């Protein structure tokens with residue numbers, strides 16, 4: 283049980299953030315046709331229409347239904363469609379068949395969102411702290427789905443031989459090659475990681491980020507920047523995908539079964555050069571930009587090839603403690619989807635932006651972790667098996683959503699998320 287009393291969340295501030303977050307989701311989906319928003323390209327990805335409805339379902343279920351007397355569901359049949367994985371909420375539509383939901387149509391889903399928005403804004407001033415905490419949780423949940431929506435649309439569009447673009451191309455450029463890796467020595471000895479604030483308050487954190495606890499760090503260094511596409515091409519050309527030597531056994535099997543020879547979304551043009559497809563359609567590979575859309579298996583193989591390793595979650599989090607989590611290349615609005623390194627600075631660069639960074643740490647409960655009470659306790663804890671932690675933020679992460687204790691997580695073969703790597707070394 284928490285022993286401190288949290289201040290109440292200001293209703294006006296919460297209402298204004300609610301309006302902003304909900305509007306960004308609609309803006310991200312605005313260029314989509316009903317067909318774009320309905321198709322599901324793989325089981326791990328969801329249709330945009332489903333993201334739009336599911337994020338409304340979250341507020342409707344956990345705030346309006348449970349905390350607002352007299353609220354009537356927009357449609358009593360829809361929770362079956364738009365519950366994601368909450369066993370406590372009962373039976374639900376198959377995740378693999380979300381793309382079959384051609385009805386309701388996109389406009390009806392938008393009407394659902396308006397209905398929920400109006401009811402929630404009207405109810406907000408009278409909600410107690412527990413319900414306001416759930417609104418706060420719902421906003422962070424929706425921001426996670428904004429990134430998922432972009433990931434899933436990118437994956438869907440990449441299946442189309444016409445290589446369509448969702449947004450105009452990012453401004454050309456960058457491309458001054460960064461210098462050789464510089465190593466920044468990390469803290470040695472006892473340190474603390476994790477965040478104690480559960481839901482709510484000005485310092486929001488998901489339950490899996492706590493409790494704050496002690497760790498011990500051995501002498502180590504972190505690379506001052508991310509690994510670039512240019513460096514990844516060297517790995518490819520050195521036979522990185524053709525030689526089992528640097529791969530984990532599972533990773534090598536995955537390479538062979540799936541004939542992996544480059545990051546996701548990389549293709550070879552008629553001229554023999556690599557290009558990539560993305561939210562801006564077909565683009566040349568920018569050698570100076572961080573490599574993106576690699577699996578844990580690939581990150582681990584690359585690290586082994588260089589003779590170094592991936593950072594542990596604790597090494598990364600302690601090093602990030604003094605860095606502004608909102609200062610990197612992150613999502614500021616619709617149409618802003620780039621993967622370019624942040625401007626150079628002294629010390630550790632690109633910690634909160636560009637790409638999520640694979641850590642070498644499994645997604646395990648922090649010592650003393652307990653899931654939140656109620657159905658929302660299913661949010662994180664039940665996924666703590668077989669996955670790895672990714673730290674930081676990426677170019678598709680909405681600005682304001684990040685912090686050092688944040689724990690993103692994916693299975694080691696997954697790579698449709700914006701994931702890259704930073705090396706670490708023992709000293």
Ligand SMILES: [Fe+2]
Nearest residue numbers: 336366423427
């Ligand atoms: Fe969700």
